[in-house]
Amino acid sequence: MSQEVLKYLQDNQQRLQDKLFEFLAIPSVSTDSAHKQDIHKAADFITTYLHDIGFENIEKQETGGHPLVYAEYNGAGSEAPTVLFYGHYDVQPADPLELWDSDPFKPEIRNERIFARGSSDDKGQVFMHLAVFEAYMKTEGKLPLNVKVCIEGEEEIGSENLYKILHEKKEQFQADFAVISDSGMVEKNQPTILYGLKGFTGIEITVNGPDHDLHSGMYGGAVRNPLMALSHILSSMKNEEEVVTVEGFYDGVEPLSDEERDLIDQVKGEDYVQATGVPETVSEKGYSAKEHTMARPTFEVNGMYGGYQGEGTKTIIPSSATAKITCRLVPGQDPERVQQLLEEHVKNVAPAGVKVEVKKEKLSAKAYKVDPDHALIKKAAASYTKAFGKETVYVRMGGSIPVVEWMEAIYQMPIVLLGFGTPDDRLHSPNESFPLDSFHKGMETLAYYWNEVNDK
Amino acid sequence: MSQEVLKYLQDNQQRLQDKLFEFLAIPSVSTDSAHKQDIHKAADFITTYLHDIGFENIEKQETGGHPLVYAEYNGAGSEAPTVLFYGHYDVQPADPLELWDSDPFKPEIRNERIFARGSSDDKGQVFMHLAVFEAYMKTEGKLPLNVKVCIEGEEEIGSENLYKILHEKKEQFQADFAVISDSGMVEKNQPTILYGLKGFTGIEITVNGPDHDLHSGMYGGAVRNPLMALSHILSSMKNEEEVVTVEGFYDGVEPLSDEERDLIDQVKGEDYVQATGVPETVSEKGYSAKEHTMARPTFEVNGMYGGYQGEGTKTIIPSSATAKITCRLVPGQDPERVQQLLEEHVKNVAPAGVKVEVKKEKLSAKAYKVDPDHALIKKAAASYTKAFGKETVYVRMGGSIPVVEWMEAIYQMPIVLLGFGTPDDRLHSPNESFPLDSFHKGMETLAYYWNEVNDK
Missing domain, CATH: 3.40.630.10 (Zn peptidases)
Structure with a gap:
């Protein structure tokens, strides 16, 4: 040149x-x-x-x-x-x-x-x-x-x-x-x-309750609250130790070797606390934040909404609630299978009184x-x-x-x-x-x- | 006249x-x-x-x-x-x-x-x-x-x-x-x-995580997801049997007498399923939907939001998540005390890696x-x-x-x-x-x- x-x-x-x-x-x-x-x-x-x-x-x-x-x-x-x-x-x-x-x-x-x-x-x-x-x-x-x-x-x-x-x-x-x-x-x-x-897959969960927003005084006590139902569903999918609790999610994941852990440890990488402003990092039980981010699968709620979001108070039971979820996958995980596991989990834990829909992210990747x-x-x-x-x-x-x-x-x-x-x-x-x-x-x-x- | x-x-x-x-x-x-x-x-x-x-x-x-x-x-x-x-x-x-x-x-x-x-x-x-x-x-x-x-x-x-x-x-x-x-x-x-x-009180919970929305690939695994944290908090406040699990919430509530249960039973009232379009009614364990609605306290999430709500997918970890909650109270419950109990509960269960704020609804009523x-x-x-x-x-x-x-x-x-x-x-x-x-x-x-x- x-x-x-x-x-x-x-x-x-x-x-x-x-x-x-x-x-x-x-x-x-x-x-x-x-x-x-x-x-x-x-x-x-x-x-x-x-x-x-x-x-x-x-x-x-x-x-x-x-x-x-x-x-x-x-x-x-x-x-x-x-x-x-x-x-x-x-x-x-x-x-x-x-x-x-x-x-x-x-x-x-x-x-x-x-x-x-x-x-x-x-x-x-x-x-x-x-x-x-x-x-x-x-x-x-x-x-x-x-x-x-x-x-x-x-x-x-x-x-x-x-x-x-x-x-x-x-x-x-x-x-x-x-x-x-x-x-x-x-x-x-x-x-x-x-x-x-990492690979990638995702689902969108929508919990449908009443066919219109309800007055919380007139109907509170008679119907399932879709936002509360969705919170219960999400809580059953990842625990507070940042471990995904959907059955089979980790199947086939290559164990992280000591060699690779060393390699990850050697990368200086960024200061997550400084870069993000969080009070402290939090990662999957048994793994450092760097290990989890680079080499372990993740499960994130990207967005969630339902009911009243404006100024002040609106005493309603919302008619529906939605959460958008994506997972990052590692070698050994098949995206379609993971998506299937997520959907089955949601269907299994869906409570009475609401109808729960799962929309699968069309494209996934290994x-x-x-x-x-x-x-x-x-x-x-x-x-x-x-x-x-x-x-x-x-x-x-x-x-x-x-x-x-x-x-x-x-x-x-x-x-x-x-x-x-x-x-x-x-x-x-x-x-x-x-x-x-x-x-x-x-x-x-x-x-x-x-x-x-x-x-x- | x-x-x-x-x-x-x-x-x-x-x-x-x-x-x-x-x-x-x-x-x-x-x-x-x-x-x-x-x-x-x-x-x-x-x-x-x-x-x-x-x-x-x-x-x-x-x-x-x-x-x-x-x-x-x-x-x-x-x-x-x-x-x-x-x-x-x-x-x-x-x-x-x-x-x-x-x-x-x-x-x-x-x-x-x-x-x-x-x-x-x-x-x-x-x-x-x-x-x-x-x-x-x-x-x-x-x-x-x-x-x-x-x-x-x-x-x-x-x-x-x-x-x-x-x-x-x-x-x-x-x-x-x-x-x-x-x-x-x-x-x-x-x-x-x-x-x-019924009486009335409420709180608004905001979970603050990173100081900006994060790329879920770059930071997933290193930080607590505010929407997931909020879901865990809410799930800890009311269980799937519609029982409020905040300690002390039911203190002082008059037991529902058989006489009053009969009175409630006699009121024709409305067909909740028909009026709301839910698949079935759901009420507090041990109480009918009519009993719960008329004479037992309730806890409802009126609105919740965080992260991406638009069309399609946005692979972020949101910087914050908010839930608006109101409770309907019955004789024997003091609204200020209930509000206090809710706040204490939230503070007690708030997980590491996020900052949780509770805003109290200014006005309450017995x-x-x-x-x-x-x-x-x-x-x-x-x-x-x-x-x-x-x-x-x-x-x-x-x-x-x-x-x-x-x-x-x-x-x-x-x-x-x-x-x-x-x-x-x-x-x-x-x-x-x-x-x-x-x-x-x-x-x-x-x-x-x-x-x-x-x-x-």
Whole structure:
């Protein structure tokens, strides 16, 4: 690689940042149908950019849901490897808006960070890839390897249509390996290779009681309160020692070896208390917070509601109550089976006097682990180190990227997780941000990596 | 009483109904500060009406909150008794609006019922009193007894300022007895005397965890989930047999005698399953649904919320969770003590890793029981029977009217609960309504009653 690529990135810093801000300003919230136009706007931004860089066969693929952007670069010749680059242009909702210090869709820089919804997850990281491709094309006139681009708009809502497309268009998306930048480093400027991710599944429980909200004086004592019933159901699913008490939940989970416990212990990781503001950490009985987060399955209530939520008092018995639950899974757990166990448990403990419905999260994913000694992983680690000037660490993490599991299952190809986020990025929360350092050194890492990969 | 009074009510049916509709159309929601102007509009409607009828000393009293309408009629002479007529012009919020079949503040008649928020609770019943006073004045030129009017605007939010005023202006409000029409009959057209009401208290529990919503993959396993913690707390307060498990909650509760159980059993009452749409009734272990509702204390979660409530999935650990709880109390229970017990219980069971706050409902009330053989009660029963052509039944009910307990405590006067609502009125719910029969025969009942009361 000529130094021209790096110089180009440096010379064009301000212009690239402006262009990134333009991308981040599009509120491409996938879960909310009110943002349908914004979703298209974000997809169009990418297709236009790919066109300007010089990609070919650019398609805004209709998926039945939000469009998927596909493109190819075949100029490296048949001898060069082909990478499938995956990312997503959709973002989480920004609410509660009042907790943001600046507009989530008016990016701004404070304390050397870019504040905006999607700055870290994942529009910022997608943009870095496109900018590096641009730098290669504008300086060397070509990319060091062939590229297939797959940038979807439904990651935050389960990637349902991507799942179908990866199966249906297997040939189109087939590559020698995949690269995904939708994850993070254990701390700022600490090169990090993720070698394990958790799987994922979920259910939504709705308890239906009376057919309308009731006056608590007239009917209190005669009917089951749906919120109380739901509290009893949830309490029966995880105990106060943070152990999931759904029968069979832990079946097949690999015991955590002393070696792996040591490895986890060695990762500095973040100070959970400081990062989250909780009075103290709490984790599964017998495991540290770090062990539980990285290597043990979890069960979380993501949201719950029923009855009166306004100012003051409203003396009613609500007609219904709902809880949204997701679990993060580890190797050995089958998501569909876990979902089945959760549903059976809920049905078994559902009390008299109410009707309980369980809606299964449509898409689930198994956990993922890759061999940290694979050549493509080693080259990624070396590129990281060159750009950041620091040894790379290897970790497992609590997050789930379903597409990783699917790509592995469908294409049997190695997947390299090159993430540049940091623990302070507040993904999915108000005030999401991404360090400028990650933005610039991350692009440098990618520039090195594409060069390394084709260096036999 | 001359038949002219009844004839007047009949001749003016349409005009009175139009005037009632005008009153019901004012969205005087007390809990929501957005409706401050409507609150004043409703109070002004009453003062104007009282002025037109011929009341004197009419005051829109400033309370620090919503105004209280006071007025006097002293034309019956010093020999005649004085009644304190209490009612409220404020209403519950109308949400969820989408569940109403017609606009809650555009009254309309369907199936011989007046549909509107407040039609039964309590604007409709307040209006009936004013219309009957009007009928007396326009026909006989005077009322059969002296009247003090007290119509407040904060009943649905706890009557906090009324409580202060009743203490501070004891002389102004003093009367020989009080009449309140803010309750119902056991079924449509079944004259009913309420001789017992429940007391009332409440708390709001907020569980604070992380200082922002967290990514469930990055932090799941390291922090306590506030919604799960709240579910555990609530589950520890009432068990699945509907028994409140807060220590000391039932202390002092009078055992339910076999006699009273028989009395309760004899009341036909409503079909709870049909009225509410629940699959089956559920009540405290050892008590029937009717017994629990009428004569045993209750504990209800009125609302609960935390985390993501929108469409689809958001994989977060919420930063907080809140539950609003109210209890209905029976004779022998002290509301402040119960509130204290609830708070202590919550503090005792609060798990590690979160901070739990308890906010106490400011106003509470003791339960109320009156002697069903009191002369004023007997006269009320006779008036009911005359108007409805049916024997009057005597019941205790699960609702609470805090002002009843306060008036009894402050003025030591008998309180007659002359209610005309029905079990199908859907108080506090979408599609609140009030039968036209109750409206017309109720006014007839009041016309008879004022005459009977002064008939020594």
